[in-house]
Amino acid sequence: MPKRRTIPTLENLCLDNVAENMKSLWVKFYSMEAKLARNHDHDTITGPFSMLAGSLLEELLETLQESRLLTPSILHILLLPQLRSLDLNDCASYVGDTLTHTITVRCKNLSSLTLRYCNQIHADALVELVKALPFLAKLNLSSTQCNTQVLSTIRSFCPEIKELDIMKCKKLSPDSLLHLVYDPVAGSYCCQSLQTLKADGLMPTTDAQSLLSVLVFVLLALPRLTYLYHKFVPQAVCLIYDQEFPGARMPAEFPSLEEVAQYRTSTHPNEGSGRFTLPLREIELVPSSLLPKIGAVCPHLSVISMTLRDSWDLDQYVLPWRNLTFLNLGTDERMDLKELLPVTANIGTQLKCLSLRGFIFKDELTFHTLLSQCPNLLKFQFLFPSPGRNGCQSQPWNEARARNLRFPPLQFPDLVNFFLMYHEFGTPLPSLYKVVLGNILESVFKYSPCLEILHLFFLPFPLDEAFQKALKPPSTALQSLQELELVRARISIRTIGLLVFSENQLCILSLKKCFHIRRADCNELLQRVKEENLQVIIMQE
Known part of the structure; x- marks a missing residue:
């Protein structure tokens, strides 16, 4: 309860x-x-x-x-002065130069400062603020008036900076990043402790090649950079693989890419033979064609996000990444989930998070097989369309035959977050698919002792049976559940009552567009929750 x-x-x-x-x-x-x-x-x-x-x-x-x-x-x-962390994101509308001056004078011990959307602070005030905060390790200036001078000040006055967010700062150009990582006057590389740099929204002023050259400069100049968020990072990594440095033009006061590469080699003698390896742990929006080069330059990747547009041997490229724990894959071409089985067969046991979007599974049992290969997941997300464009099943299974199927239970001892969404709600699913999905859900409910967050959206079959089987006494299912969100779920108020008054940690229950539950029944449930003084919020729309 x-x-x-x-x-x-x-x-x-x-x-x-x-x-x-x-x-x-x-x-x-x-x-x-x-x-x-x-x-x-x-x-x-x-x-x-x-x-x-x-x-x-x-x-x-x-x-x-x-x-x-x-x-x-x-x-x-x-x-x-005793503040160590300050987040002004939620009150950005009235944070201007006056309040910024007060922070400058009083809050010199800040190690974390978030000014996201505080776009009324002028760049000069930001400069004076940064000068006064030598202990900053984390700074968020996204969507502010941050300019090149602000980045130069961060370089000179914030030696401990580890995380910097400058996304969507319209006064920045690609060359501004050079002033963050290199001091032209002193002739030295700076911000050597920087681990995370978010610069998405920074677009080329002339051509894309100039931006790519700047990103290459940053990647080579920052030895501890594990996360660089920009949509052109995959292409920049490939330039480092190809070592296409001689043709890149840099501003006169900055070293050429060849000189930065020499600096990198001098500080990383273990790389040898002219091959560079970066400590990046995460890359998003990876074109599948660039994956071999990215794998060679970034052997320590733990998170990768990509969209697949054709069937090819993905397994041979992800297999060497023994640190890979989060795989985010999407397809706009309705690729078959079967294409991923060689990948999960090889690295499924090391995956902690798996997110899949747009994959169909023509063989009804493919989904079950894939999950069986990933027993150590902490988080799973799957958005799937109908198996066929017209919703037809691949084999003429009837309801009775489908119900006689038996599947070995799936066990997820560490699973915390499970999300399943069918995004073609108007298209019915064949009987066997419903049975397979129902069995998978029953396993998730029964054999995921750490499950805290459960989201089920638009599933076109009744959920009562899976929940009721899982919760049948003396069950210990769903005892860690804290948040349950159901959208257009075919579920009865009896099952909802069983969930609410079972042994669990439920504090948020959302029943959006669950039209099988009458408002009167929901009100009666709310009244009982109130009478028993339960700390659970129930929402229905």
Whole structure:
């Protein structure tokens, strides 16, 4: 049964009370202090929270944001030296140069700062802010007025920077990235601790080749870079494989790609023989034709995302990646899931996350076989269309014959998140497909003791049987379940009641467009949940 509502801790009660009275009491108290010290700098007046521990201060800010009670004046009071982490994404509309100056003066100990969408802060104010934050390890400036000067300042004043997000910053050009990783005056490579750089949205000012050259420069110049987010990264990696450096033109004050390559070789003598290997762990949007070269340059990949457009021997290219744990594959060509069986046969046991989109399975048993080869999954996602364009089954199975089939149970001891979606809801599934999918779901329910999140969308067959078989006493199925989202599910209120009042950790239950459940029945269920004081939110649309 879901957790019963518990009495809040004294700490949470105090924080909630402070949040509720912030505007009517604490802002007035702060204003009074400011008036008494009218001859002092306004930013030196810290108000009544200067003695609050940094962790509690961060919790109070989070509580105010969740309750939509945070205002500029309240935020001004809470910008204090003990803050280590500050996220202003949810209040970006009123964060401008004035508040930025307050952060600059008061919050010099920040190690993490998020200013996503804070586009009212001028670049000069960002420069002064960055200069004042030498301990920054994580900085998010996406969709701001960040420009080349800001990146140069990060290079010079933030030696510990490890994560930087500058996506969709319109004032940046590809050459701006060069100023982040190299100091033309000192003639030195910088930001050598940078591990994650998100620069998507940065587009070429002249031609795509200039952008590719900059990405190659960054990849070679940053020895610890494990994640570079930009859609042209696969092509840049291939240029490094081909070593097409001589023809690339760089701005006059920066080294040529050949010189950067020499620098890379001098700092990585183990690479030898002119072959470069990068520490990248994740690459997205990989064209399948580039996979062999990417595999050679990036042997440590753990996450790869790609769209397949034809049938080919994918297995021979992913087999060497012994660190690969997350495979995200899609197809726009209705490829058969059978094409992936050699891959999962070889590396299925090492996969922790598997996401598949658009694959059909003409052989009804292929899906079951594929899952049986991936027993160690933490997360699985599958969006699948009808097996045939007209919904016809490949063999004339009848309902009775389909129901006599027996499948060995699938066991997922570590599975936490399971998502299954049929995205051709108007097209019926043949009987055997329904039986196969029903058996798979029953196995997932019964033999996934760690399952916390379950999403089932548009499945065109009743779900009652799979749930009821799994929950039949003395079952221990779904005891870890916390979130269940059903969209257009063919499920009865009896099964929903069984789920809600079974032994589990359920706190969110979404029944979107579940038209088999009447509003009156749902209201009756809500009333019982309230009477038993259960901590579960039930939503129906």
